[in-house]
Amino acid sequence: MYEYVLMPSYITIIASSKKKHISTILREFKNGTAKQVLKSIAENPDEKRKEWMMRLFSYYSNRYQHDAEHHFWQFGNHPVVLDSTELFAQHVTEVVNLPVTTRLVDDPHHYVYSSAHPHQRVKLAPWQ
Template sequence: MSRKYKFRDQDKLYFVSFAVVHWIDVFIRDEYRQVLLDSLTFCQEKKGLEVYAYCLMTSHVHLIIGTHGAPMADILRDFKSFTSSQLRKAVTEHPQESRKEWMLWMMERAGGRNGNNNGFQFWQQHNHPLVLNSNFLLQQKLEYVHTNPVEAGFVDQPENYLYSSARDYAGGKGLLNVLLIE
């Protein structure tokens, strides 16, 4: 990973995005999305992860996060490693997963091409953390996270997308506990 894309200041908020290898649309099933939500909750409760905004799309995740616990790079490394193994298991065991063989083949193919893995890769390697060091940048990324499902054509209003913190910012209650940015 380039030096340019490291978590340098643990006291800052960061925008991160990460995607499934080959942009495979894995997160179309509730069971798979729940693995991510449960893992984020665990990181909040046990590792000191602070989630300020999130959006789970079909092939990728957007987060605005901070920490006053473990180093951010360690939290994301553990999160991606754990969810990778849990999601592989969930795909393998899902009785109605018609794309099972293809998805596992694509992930094994990606893992075989990457010396950092043991023949299997779920997530793309990079996170490209962007430090949110100005109010303008923070608001820009918050809007980007929340309008992603609108731009994709899933909903007409950000707060109508269930797998996003947009409903928290609209005065409702989302699926994760988020710290609202004032």
């Protein structure tokens, strides 16, 4: 992973892999994170919206998935091939600045859920 930003309703990631196809990585990411988030919600005794949220996740599972108890992530993804240094750099700039362009913060370094934040803990691959 080179860059990322977790926005309130979606996540944008710039990543590559030589070992696995990116669709496999995204499927595994979605599966793992959904299990963790659903578990955190279900096991949190202080979560006041627990029943409501779990009911919604169950409703969407029954409506769209049929083989899972709860549905967390939206179906599909929108991969973009970044096949030039210029295109890659352009997308890095866009991803890093998403919290600014959507008016969540004034500076990308202030957004905690981003690779731009100085104290983020995700190990990133160098891209420059």
